[in-house]
Amino acid sequence: MPDKCGARGLTGRDQVKRKSDKPFRKLRGFLHFGGYMVHVPKRPCTAPGCREFSIPGSSKCEMHEVQRRQQVEARRAADPEKARYRRWYKLRIWYARRHDCLKAALFRCATPGCLERATDVDHIKPHRGNWDLFVDRNNLQALCKSCHSRKTVREDGGFGQ
Numbered sequence: 001m002p003d004k005c006g007a008r009g010l011t012g013r014d015q016v017k018r019k020s021d022k023p024f025r026k027l028r029g030f031l032h033f034g035g036y037m038v039h040v041p042k043r044p045c046t047a048p049g050c051r052e053f054s055i056p057g058s059s060k061c062e063m064h065e066v067q068r069r070q071q072v073e074a075r076r077a078a079d080p081e082k083a084r085y086r087r088w089y090k091l092r093i094w095y096a097r098r099h100d101c102l103k104a105a106l107f108r109c110a111t112p113g114c115l116e117r118a119t120d121v122d123h124i125k126p127h128r129g130n131w132d133l134f135v136d137r138n139n140l141q142a143l144c145k146s147c148h149s150r151k152t153v154r155e156d157g158g159f160g161q
C-alpha cells in the first residue's frame, strides 16, 4: 500500500526531527519549572571573538549555536557507522561508568602534567562500536575537555587503531 508507506516515512522523519529538538525543549521546561521563570545569568558566547551573549542551554550565541549544530549534522552524515553506537552514551550504564571513572580519578586529568579538572571520560582504546570495549572499566580514563578533544581529533583523523 503506497499510502501507508508514505505515511510511515513521514512519521519517521518527524520523529528524528523531534529528537534533535529535545535538549532545547527539556531546558525550556526546566526554565519554566513550576510556572515560574527561573532567572539565568547571561554568559558571553564562547566562540572566539564573539561579543554576543549565549542563549539558554548553550554556551554559544544564537548564530554560533546554529553553526555548531550544522557542523554536528555534517559530521553525523559523514559517518553513519557512528549513529549505531552514539545512543550508547545515553544509557544508564554509561552514566554510571562515567561517574565512577571521574570519581576514582578525583576529577584530575590523566594526561601527565595537565592540571585541568577532568570533565570527560575517554576510551583509552577507541571502542569503535565494540560494546565490551565501551563498558570496560579498565579502558576508561578521565580527561579534561581540551586533552580529550585533542585525542579525539587524533583518533578520528588517523583511523589507525
Ligand SMILES: [Zn+2]
Binding pocket: 045, 046, 047, 050, 051, 052, 060, 061, 062, 063, 064
Ligand atoms: Zn557567538
Ligand SMILES: [Zn+2]
Binding pocket: 109, 110, 111, 114, 115, 116, 143, 144, 145, 146, 147, 148
Ligand atoms: Zn588535560
